[in-house]
Amino acid sequence: MxxxxxxxxxxxxxxxxxxxxxxxxxxxxxxxxxxxxxxxxxxxxxxxxxxxxxxxxEIRDLGTAKEVAGQLGALKVKLATRAGDSGRLFGSVTTGDVADAVKAAGGPILDRRRIEIVNPIKSLGSHKVSVKLHPEVSASIDVEVIAG
CATH class of the missing domain: 3.40.5.10 (Ribosomal protein L9, N-terminal domain)
Known part of the structure; x- marks a missing residue:
């Protein structure tokens, strides 16, 4: 087909x-x-x-993608969300939530479709999220999920 x-x-x-x-x-x-x-x-x-x-x-070229990856690597992203007493979230963190948190932390505007959450984020703490910026460049973001 x-x-x-x-x-x-x-x-x-x-x-x-x-x-x-x-x-x-x-x-x-x-x-x-x-x-x-x-x-x-x-x-x-x-x-x-x-x-x-x-x-x-899309990010235009490889050089720009590497520059954005460097910015994302140095960024401290905190995401406030509702959670229970045991540290478990009500729901889970979505790619849209991560994109908004990166923007709020002073990072570049990311397309949520480029963000990949391998394991669903359903608890408080630090989590790794990857972003595919270019076919040859991926970046990793440390997202700190806090009760808010």
Whole structure:
């Protein structure tokens, strides 16, 4: 099945890429979740607008990505959230919460779709979060979750 990606899919491609996937993967996962649309001649015209939107959000070059990674490495991010007496959170910390906390701490504005939380953050304390800034550059952020 031939698809046009509308969002970044790890291990598959970036928005605007035309990919060939198994029928079930496309029909049952990518299309219903809005990660892709079916390829067609009319869809080819949408590729340019998808790529323009991606370029506006993306960090331009490798040097800039390394500079932003350095800024993120030196940043102390504190995230205040509601928690119970035992230190367990009511809910969990999302990528949007992390992006807002980085911005509030004086860091660069990050796209929440680039932030990867490997293990769900459901307790108080220090946690590692990775950010994919560029295809070749990833940064790690220490997020201190405190009761607030």
């Amino acid at each position: 031939k698809l046009i990606l509308t969002n970044e899919v790890s291990g598959l491609g970036a928005p605007g890429d035309v990919v060939e996937v198994k029928d079930g993967y496309g029909r049952n996962y990518l299309i219903p979740r809005g990660f892709a649309i079916r390829w067609s001649r009319g869809g080819e015209k949408q590729i340019e607008s998808i790529k323009k939107a991606r370029d506006a959000r």
